[in-house]
Amino acid sequence: MTRLALFSVAVALAAASLDVAIGLPLAYLLGRRRFPGRRALEAILCLPLVLPPTVTGFALLVLFGHRGVLGLALDRAFGLTVPFTPAANVLAAATVAFPLFLRTARAAIEAVPAEHVLDARALGLSPWRAATRVVLPLASRGLWAGAALAVGRALGEFGATLMLAGDVPGRTQTLSLGVFDAALRGNDGRAAALSLLLVAISFALLLPASALERAR
């Protein structure tokens, strides 16, 4: 059970890190630049929020599967196979949790008054330094809150993970998959224990996240 919990937390942290790495530049772009198609871009990026996770998982399987465009490319370039590996856990969880980070981060970056950015530039800061030394620090609470939400969502990921990573005990099984597995086998005690563990970990994560959001 400890191994399952550690694996789930590791997957969730890796997925959220991937979300931050990809989402932060996009959130900055969406929050501070005005360009045609901005709303449409955000809507597309946030699709995993409203799509059934099975649909997201199926799309990932089509893209990263053995015959998918990206799956083939990864296999040829690095000899990497995604489906039914821990990498699939991370990818599925990162995709589903991505909109939560993106939306929270975009809102936080957008909320930084434009005057601060103009002043930073007039004071001699380059666009890069104005972004990293003024805008991002001022948005930091929202960025942390978004990252915590992404970890929480990634931890609870089930549908897309089942499609892409499967439920391989000792390899791709996470806490949420473990609950499903135990319940399916009629092992209610184990299902309950795993559920409680998941609730405890999620609560420990979300508490600081909501505190950060309130403090904004």
Added chain:
Amino acid sequence: MIRTHGLRAMLGDFPLGPIDLDLPRGALGLLVGPSGAGKTSALRALAGIIPSTGAIEIAGGRVEALPPERRPLGWVPQGGGLFPHLTAAGNVELVRAASAPPALELLARVGAAPLAARRPQALSGGERLRVALARALARQAPVLLLDEPFAAIDRSGTSSLAALVRELCAGGVTALVVSHDIERARDADWLGILCRGRLLVGGPPRELLASEAGGELGELLRG
């Protein structure tokens, strides 16, 4: 020195300019006008943070084609515009040029050394302006642009800040101050009156205020 020729920018519903300005080294210029006249936009155009056309010369070099970070000027936005996530010293340090004195020394120069560790939220209006002035000096620029520096501070704070700016000018800095208050005109070497984006008059304040046009405009601005 600040010199502009045919400086124009686009404001919300009316054009700004053309503005022709010629402030020699060490001069204190004052640009007055009612709110919405385009005073802040004129400063922003000089600083390069809004698009503009026309020639801008600062300390002998043409800067209109340069990005803001390469225009040699110190910037004091309205209310000080201190970054709330940094202390007073942190604000100064953020923009400090490598060749400039340490942040504490710059703060001391404006009488704000005891405020170094304080956050902007814990400073009064006058204190914020002083820190903002120290921050503007941290670029060691020959030109200072100040947007409504006297708007949020009391009378004694105003006169000590005005004296400080005067002192900097005596040291060779050229300052352009924007204000809605024509009272400050007696401190200035040059006075410009801006109304709905147009520079109505510009020249030595004594001459302008003595002339009948100046008198009327003074009434208008006071009223």
